[in-house]
Amino acid sequence: MGILTNAIITMHLLTGTPSAVHAELTPDTQMWRQQAAWLDGELDKQREINQRLRDEIERLNATAWQPFEITAYTADCAEGCTGVTATGIDVTQRSHYEGKRVIAADPSVLPMWSTVELRFADGRVEQAIAIDKGGAIKGRKLDYLIGSHSAAVRFGRQKVDVKIIERGAK
Known part of the structure; x- marks a missing residue:
């Protein structure tokens, strides 16, 4: 007034x-x-x-390709590995879960149970599911579950583009 x-x-x-x-x-x-x-x-x-x-x-953010760094790990390492993921899935005899590659991710970046597409430098695209996490996996880094130590060494450290297909629960 x-x-x-x-x-x-x-x-x-x-x-x-x-x-x-x-x-x-x-x-x-x-x-x-x-x-x-x-x-x-x-x-x-x-x-x-x-x-x-x-x-x-x-x-839109969830459907955009985002750059990550990816390394490989095995379920049967010499020390500190149990073969059971952070979500309780036994992966001692497999590298896939429900048809998708198992990956470890930083849950603050990619929540557990998220389904993603991985696009490698050679153009290959593979679906993966984040059902594990690791102590060294922070930020935009992933760990790719693979069958053997020698295959993990050959896999090395790579750049990969990631597209979130379905965001998991936080």
Whole structure:
């Protein structure tokens, strides 16, 4: 409200009867309530739009190819390996789970149970599932479960592009 309006209201309060002041303020009050209700509706619409935009950004980020570094590991190393992934899956006799290659990932970057596509430098694309994590796997690094130590050594350290197909639970 403006200074003049405040002055008029103050004058009415000091000199007028309560019913006269109420009668004069009532139309403004109704208008303000209508405006407040309209603004609440507009704010709700804006919140919905913002949420849809956040969801779309997350979807687009999830479908974009992202660069990672990948190494290989085995389930039967000399020390510290149990053959059971961080999610409790026994991988002593296999390198795949439900048809997808097992990978270890940093859960803060790629949550457990995420399904991804790996695109290697030679153009080969393979689906993988993040059901393990490792002490040295931090940030945009992955570990690729492979059958033998010699195969892991041959695999070496590679650059790979990763596309998230389905984000797992955090």
